[in-house]
Amino acid sequence: MYKLVCAVQNYNWGKPGSCSTVAALVKQGHHRDYVDDEKPYAEFWMGVHPNGPAKIAETSEDLSNRIKNHPEIVADHEEGTLQFLFKVLSVDKALSVQSHPTKEEAIALHAKDPLHYPDPNHKPEMAIALTDFELLCGFRPAKEIYENLKGAPEVLHLVGDAVQLKDLLGNESTAKIALKKIFTKIWSSALEDIAEAVQKFVSRIKQEPQNKTTDLVIRLDGEFPGGDVGVFAPILLNHFTLKPGQATFLGPNQPHAYLLGDCVECMACSDNTIRAGLTPKFKDIKTLCANLTYAMSGPPIFPSKVVGPGIELYAPPVPEFAVQAVKANATHFTNEKASSIVVVVTGTAHFKAGSIKMDVQRGDVVFFCATTHDVEITNASKDFVCYRAFTPRR
Structure with missing residues (x-):
């Protein structure tokens, strides 16, 4: 360690x-x-x-x-x-x-x-x-995108007649094709046309009762003034x-x-x-529009599972990493037979691996060697929480 x-x-x-x-x-x-x-x-x-x-x-x-x-x-x-x-x-x-x-x-x-x-x-x-x-x-469900765009004629003006809005309500394949055309037309529009659409849209919705989406549009326009196309993102993406x-x-x-x-x-x-969008940095709109999957669904919440006392595992479907949340009632780290990095986000504790002993507190970052098989956790404060990243064996 x-x-x-x-x-x-x-x-x-x-x-x-x-x-x-x-x-x-x-x-x-x-x-x-x-x-x-x-x-x-x-x-x-x-x-x-x-x-x-x-x-x-x-x-x-x-x-x-x-x-x-x-x-x-x-x-x-x-x-x-x-x-x-x-x-x-x-x-x-x-x-x-x-x-x-x-x-x-x-x-x-x-x-x-x-x-x-x-x-x-x-x-x-x-x-x-x-x-x-x-x-x-992620893109909102198709019906939400349809309703949001119906209420945003200033944005639809950028789309023009490139696609029928009702195609969003067709089968999955038809809806994806329609969404790709809509997104690409909006994001690829001339900068002056985008700036004009942002100005008109924001000016109008400021005069109307706010909802969660329009409130965020106004907020993003304040953070990125001057007509950034990313201001339209809440219309299409899950918030x-x-x-x-x-x-x-x-x-x-x-x-x-x-x-x-x-x-x-x-x-x-x-x-x-x-x-x-929403950046002064280099934008690669052509690549982004071409590569997106255009899958539509609700907010993508990823589940964790309990793998031991005080230990929750977040294991996404990729080979490179998994993450554990380790809390005060844990007595040992699991043996993953891999190196790992641990960051203490709150509290204090004592780690022991063989003859190696270490007091840790908030802000400490510890590297576990792959050869370190049994790390005990003792004297943990009630608020102790650390996160551990590692590459799991598959």
């Missing part, structure tokens, strides 16, 4: 240091010497990704270098490195409307445009709420809030945007993102 010093990303959508869970973990876990109460603290990275590599606290050696020099500390099925990137996020304003490519698409995108797609890996990801966590994710402990899994080519709150996030070790 090693304690780690981990990286922080100060993206401008992050919560300011005074109210950011990321900042609190960074400060209390001594990952930085100083936390600025006014500066945004957006993401806490725990892993070996080159854009934010973790270091062994005792020696300042990169964890990736330790693994390279001592390959026995990861299991054979991990293929010589950590297959996942583990994060904590503190979101104060909307992230971009985005999706992530499949493995095959990532290889092609990286070869074609390595500046904007920095690695050839896919990026399935899972978010587990630490606080109420608001997001847009919901995860309660603490609830999770969502984001597979390839599923549109989403995190809006507000704090979460633990785990993903394949990649930084590939296809963006298409």
Whole structure:
């Protein structure tokens, strides 16, 4: 077991240091010497990704270098490195409307445009709420999209006669084709036409009684003024809030945007993102529109299951990662026969693995070697909660 010093990303959508869970973990876990109460603290990275590599606290050696020099500390099925990137996020304003490519698409995108797609890996990801966590994710059921668009003539004007709106109410295949045409027409419209439609739509709905969707449209227009096409995303995407402990899994080519709150996030070790709104960064609208699955359903809540006293498992249908929530009544970590990273989000406890003993508190991040088979948890405070990421044997 090693304690780690981990990286922080100060993206401008992050919560300011005074109210950011990321900042609190960074400060209390001594990952930085100083936390600025006014500066945004957006993401806490725990892993070996080159854009934010973790270091062994005792020696300042990169964890990736330790693994390279001592390959026995990861299991054979991990293929010589950590297959996942583990994060904590503190979101104060909307992230971009985005999706992530499949493995095959990532290889092609990286070869074609390595500046904007920095690695050839896919990026399935899972978010587990630490606080109420608001997001847009996945296309709404077809009937909801139909009703929302009927009430938004300014948006339908961008679609023109490219598709009959009633096709959304046809069979699954017809509805998907219609949605792809609608989404592509809106997102591919001329910037001045989008700006005009946003201005007209927002001006009108401000004069009318608000509902959850129009309230969010107005809020996003305030966060991204000037006619950002992402302002229309709530019309088409599920808008919901995860309660603490609830999770969502984001597979390839599923549109989403995190809006507000704090979460633990785990993903394949990649930084590939296809963006298409609510961002000043590079947008690849053509790729996003072409690649989305256009599947329509309700909010995608991902279930957990209890695997032992005080231990819940979140196991998405991908080989790279699974996550456990481990609470005060747990006495041992499960033996996964793989390396893992543990982050303490609240409370204190004592870990013991053979002759190795370690006191942990909020903000501590610990690496378990694959050869560490039995880690006891003792003296846990009532509020002790940690999250553990690992690559499961399949």
